[in-house]
Amino acid sequence: MAALRTVSKLNSGAFVMSVAAAATGLACVSERHENGAQIAPEAQLSKTPQASVSPPPPQPVEAPAPVRSDKERAVMLAILSDEYTVFSQGGKALVGDQLAGNGYVAVSADELQREYERNEVAGDKKFRGNHLVLRGKVSDIKRSVGENYFLTLKGGTNRFMQPTARMADGHIEFLAAIEKGQNVDLICEGDGMLMGSAVASNCMPASSWVDAMVNAKLNEPLASTDTMTNKLWGLASSVSQKLAQTSPCWSAPREKSCSKEIEAVTELLFRPKATKPKSETASKAVAQAAQVNTKR
Numbered sequence: 001m002a003a004l005r006t007v008s009k010l011n012s013g014a015f016v017m018s019v020a021a022a023a024t025g026l027a028c029v030s031e032r033h034e035n036g037a038q039i040a041p042e043a044q045l046s047k048t049p050q051a052s053v054s055p056p057p058p059q060p061v062e063a064p065a066p067v068r069s070d071k072e073r074a075v076m077l078a079i080l081s082d083e084y085t086v087f088s089q090g091g092k093a094l095v096g097d098q099l100a101g102n103g104y105v106a107v108s109a110d111e112l113q114r115e116y117e118r119n120e121v122a123g124d125k126k127f128r129g130n131h132l133v134l135r136g137k138v139s140d141i142k143r144s145v146g147e148n149y150f151l152t153l154k155g156g157t158n159r160f161m162q163p164t165a166r167m168a169d170g171h172i173e174f175l176a177a178i179e180k181g182q183n184v185d186l187i188c189e190g191d192g193m194l195m196g197s198a199v200a201s202n203c204m205p206a207s208s209w210v211d212a213m214v215n216a217k218l219n220e221p222l223a224s225t226d227t228m229t230n231k232l233w234g235l236a237s238s239v240s241q242k243l244a245q246t247s248p249c250w251s252a253p254r255e256k257s258c259s260k261e262i263e264a265v266t267e268l269l270f271r272p273k274a275t276k277p278k279s280e281t282a283s284k285a286v287a288q289a290a291q292v293n294t295k296r
Contacts, residue, residue, distance in 0.1 A: 088210055114156055130190050136186075158196070168203060171205060
């Protein structure tokens with residue numbers, strides 16, 4: 001047993017010496033590698049510097065889109081309502097040329113019927129497929145199959161063959177309120193001639209059309225390519241800065257009182273300074289507008 005313990009001690013000492021020698025050898029190898037000796041692939045991987053990760057580039061911050069002020073929108077609403085209403089009644093309006101270029105044709109029911117009576121082909125060329133700004137006197141109010149309503153308008157040379165206005169859906173209240181002999185303003189689509197009568201289809205009351213057009217223009221993007229609309233926005237911006245805080249335009253932009261104030265301010269803004277008012281009414285309007293500007 002003593003011999004075994006002696007061998008064990010000897011073996012243990014030899015083991016310690018061999019471990020110490022191995023450690024010394026590794027240290028030497030490491031020193032040689034640091035001095036330029038070839039490095040094992042495993043060591044190269046551990047020595048390879050990590051690539052620096054650059055932060056992502058900052059994202060550009062978009063500026064908030066400009067918006068129209070409430071006052072500008074109120075004045076624009078008044079201007080557009082006046083313009084489209086005048087046009088829908090067959091009058092001259094600033095938007096007239098633009099609408100004519102988009103296929104709008106102003107015509108009375110009598111003119112429409114007579115054009116077709118003279119030459120149906122010529123009538124189709126002029127009216128069919130176009131938007132008709134149609135004005136006429138109601139001869140009859142009827143309903144065909146289902147919920148399809150139409151108006152017979154007075155016009156032409158034969159009282160048994162008069163122009164027909166087929167109404168679009170959704171205008172029951174309008175139809176229920178009108179009477180025979182009443183003048184109506186409609187926006188329709190020319191639809192040719194049928195059994196001797198000129199036909200207009202998809203008709204709606206002019207007032208409904210005006211509302212739709214005004215809302216569409218008010219909600220157009222600021223970067224509109226519509227030159228006329230941009231000019232009207234410029235006018236609305238200038239006028240809105242001159243109207244008094246108590247102007248009816250802020251609460252009832254479609255009232256005539258608002259239109260009169262806008263006309264007075266517009267006259268003041270764009271009349272040459274040397275020009276004098278031509279009438280007492282104009283003089284009063286300009287004086288009122290000037291007083292408003294002084295208060296502001």
